[in-house]
Amino acid sequence: MRSALFLGLLPLVLFSAACGYDNGNARRIPYEEQGPATCDGPAEPVQTAIDTDRQIEVQPGEGAGVFIEYATGGHWLLRTTCDTLKNNTPCAWDVIITPEDGRSISKAVGEDLEAGTDSVGTYPEYPRSYQLVTETNGDVDGIRFDTEPGTAIAVDAFLDGTCALPYFFWVGDGAAHGGSPSNPLVLIPTAE
Secondary structure, three states: OHHHHHHHHOOOOOOOOEEEOOHHHOOOOOHHHHOOOOOOOOOOOEEEEEOEOOEEEOOOOOOOEEEEEEEOOOEEEEEEEOOHHHHOOOEEEEEEEEEOOOOOOEEEEEEOOOOOOOEEEEEOOEEEEEEEEEEEOOOOEEEEEEOOOOOOEEEEEEEOOEEOHHHEEEEEOOEEEEOOOOOOEEEEEOOO
16 A cells, blocks of 8 residues: 555656656655565566666655666666655665576676675675665665676565565656565566
């Protein structure tokens, strides 16, 4: 229900060089209030398109979100934000990225990460996967990485120890998307 409500609050997006999201209406419910999310959903991860070379403008500190972009040539950018300016509490993100079809990730580097609280590295249980762990405040944290052009990726995201279904953002099939029907969500580039 939160996902449907959240989708209804997304502003109209004007497509030009970049898409903008006002994620400031996303209310994060603390773990103590909601308990662990089960990520119940389809038995198989949902697959959806991510438009190539579409950018997303984010508002650091205004709302919680995982923002995903894909650029020509196999270049990915995944960023996290938080609603810290509204509630003075950081967001603890745990995001796992896995390339599909037995492919691999290369050139994975953290972006704007804070020493001591944030990290990027391979995920121990899945050697082809990378994990971004951040404590995002009023800033933007992220990871840049490459795959073979056109490679689909699966993204698992958890916020404050709970399933982050309502907090996924990407542009696919010419439209802005907010909220995921499954965790993980499989994103398939529209062009290599």
